[in-house]
Amino acid sequence: MAVFTSLGLSEWLVRQCSQMGINKATPVQENCIPAILEGRDCMGCAKTGSGKTAAFVLPVLQKLSEDPYGIFCLVLTPTRELAYQIAEQFRVLGKPLGLRDCIIVGGMDMVTQALELSKKPHVVVATPGRLADHIRSCKTFNLQKIQFLILDEADRLLEQGCSDFTKDLEVILGVVPSKRQTLLFSATLTDTLQELQTIAMNKPFFWESKSEVRTVDELDQRYILTPEKVKDSYLVHLIQKFEDENSDWSIIIFTNTCKNCQILTMMLREFKFPAISLHSMMKQKQRFANLAKFKSNVFKILIATDVASRGLDIPTVQVVINHNTPGLPKIYIHRVGRTARAGRNGVSITLVTQYDIHLINGIEEQIQTKLKEFPLEEKDVLKILTQVNVTRRQCEIKLESTDFDEKKQINKRKQMILEGKDPDMEKNEKETKKITKRKLKEMKTGHGKKGQK
Known part of the structure; x- marks a missing residue:
């Protein structure tokens, strides 16, 4: 494992790492940090628990310290809890900068979030759904000047089967500048992730843990x-x-x-x-x-x-x-x-x-x-x-x-309404499919009303 000073990180960042008890870089940090500092897009794929978050937080903070302005970095992540954890790491490591962060996730007041966004924090950590809602409904913040777009747990965010994430990502990618650094990190590699060139265009650097084993030895x-x-x-x-x-x-x-x-x-x-x-x-x-x-x-x-x-x-x-x-x-x-x-x-x-x-x-x-x-x-x-x-x-x-169970159904209906769907229409479609299926079965077996006559 390399020491952080050999990776090109500033002395103040090395001191912050030391205060947190982090003295040596993990393989994903050792390989990805220099590439990010060079200005390249990066995709890192390594075991869970291998230090992927610090692999993007540290170089972003170094770049931010050189030119602190506006919304500098946008991090997208699939879950609310993970958004808070990432923001906390930015906050602790970026304390000497007086870093201002903003967390945009569902389940919290949108008006308060919109006010925080309008104050131009340095780092925005968000779940795609809630950020897309803000983009659709609010014009008080601007993502046109961000330098970094980061997708953490990128395999989940880019999963083709997950249509909600895909639609929200399209909205977000439509308002961020094309000239930016894009960083993707994940513990598991998928076919979707391998299509990196569709999102990352800036001399992309790819690093995957050499180990075939996807879980740690400990x-x-x-x-x-x-x-x-x-x-x-x-x-x-x-x-x-x-x-x-x-x-x-x-x-x-x-x-x-x-x-x-x-x-x-x-x-x-x-x-x-x-x-x-x-x-x-x-x-x-x-x-x-x-x-x-x-x-x-x-x-x-x-x-x-x-x-x-x-x-x-x-x-x-x-x-x-x-x-x-x-x-x-x-x-x-x-x-x-x-x-x-x-x-x-x-x-x-x-x-x-x-x-x-x-x-x-x-x-x-x-x-x-x-x-x-x-x-x-x-x-x-x-x-x-x-x-x-x-x-x-x-x-x-x-x-x-x-x-x-009833509460679950109510929550599902609320979510569908927020997404602009008609919950009753979906219910009617399901009922129609059931009836059609039953009638086809009756026709095949001859047990329908005509068959009985």
């Missing part, structure tokens, strides 16, 4: 084979085991839906575990509050959907548990990357049911690593099986009484 990757109906009992027993064996422990549990996230949180609290949740159905202020409580160790367990799987850096996390096996290897890579960061050790455990064997095979092939079985006594799991199943059902009934 991560101990395990699995537990469990029948679907016993999975929650294994989870409870697993947490009990960590609680008994470690005084200083911190766990993130990933699950696939907001509803399951909420139920698991309620269930674990019934077992007196210090658990807190994070999912997209929560209000933004509550999401931030819960994340802060977990970071400060007020709560030891965070149950989350994939809203927390990207980029979040929480040093205290020792264990990541996948309550469901991720359908895509890259989702697995991002999830388990929440532990064993920056050279620290960590453990990931995936609960694998009889339906998930092919998914695990795909993950192992992608990460070039075989997962090892995590030893647990089945008899200890069976002891708590009835209690866990009853507790879970009670939590499901309790959640149903709060109209959780």
